Amino acid sequence: MTLLPNGFAHSQCVGTRDPLGFWMRGTTCSTPTSIEHANIQVKSYNENSRERYICNSGFKRKAGTSSLTKCLRNEDTNITQWTIPTLICISSHSSSSTAVTVATIATPVTVLCGACVVLLLVCYHKKSRQTSQTPSDQVENMEDIPMTGGNNGREEDTENYHTV
Incomplete structure (x- = not known):
């Protein structure tokens, strides 16, 4: 709306004219x-037009x-x-869906890595126990072998050995 010098207001009409030439408001x-x-x-x-907005x-x-x-x-x-x-x-690239995706992937990967670490520790512990027990196992096996009277079981040595 524009104010003219004579004090009258002038506005631009939006619409069409009726058959008598008057502006029809709101068409x-x-x-x-x-x-x-x-x-x-x-x-x-x-009037009665339909339009649709489109997201950027x-x-x-x-x-x-x-x-x-x-x-x-x-x-x-x-x-x-x-x-x-x-x-x-x-936004098409919602940060919350990304966070959910990362959490969905990260949790199973973390559990799998943790299980692998535990398995490696168990294997290492078993191997270190076997290595530390090997010498004592050998000593026990030697104790199972009977000792003989110095001739190592040879009869010829007993013939040459005389008692006085």
Whole structure:
């Protein structure tokens, strides 16, 4: 609306003229409202037109929201206006889904690595116990061998040995 020097107001009419030449209010809508992270390319501003917003690159429509807007006449004011869509555009690369994915992968990998470490420690412990017990096992085996009277079991030595 522009104020003229003579004090009258001048406004640009939006709409069409009726058969007598008078402006018909509200036959077209003005520019649709702006939606964060979305664009709209209006094909028709006429009453009862339907248009859809499109989320920008890197964003997607949140489930349960609508991108639809309509140019409708308000019966009380006789003015046409776009309905306000419920559209919410969210990032396509949600950090929460990434965190869930990392946690989903990291947990089994951590458990598997932990199990491998435990297995290696058990094997190392068993091997070190076997190595430390080997000399005593040999001593025990030697004790099982009977000792003879110095001739190593040869009869010829007993013949040459005389008692006085």
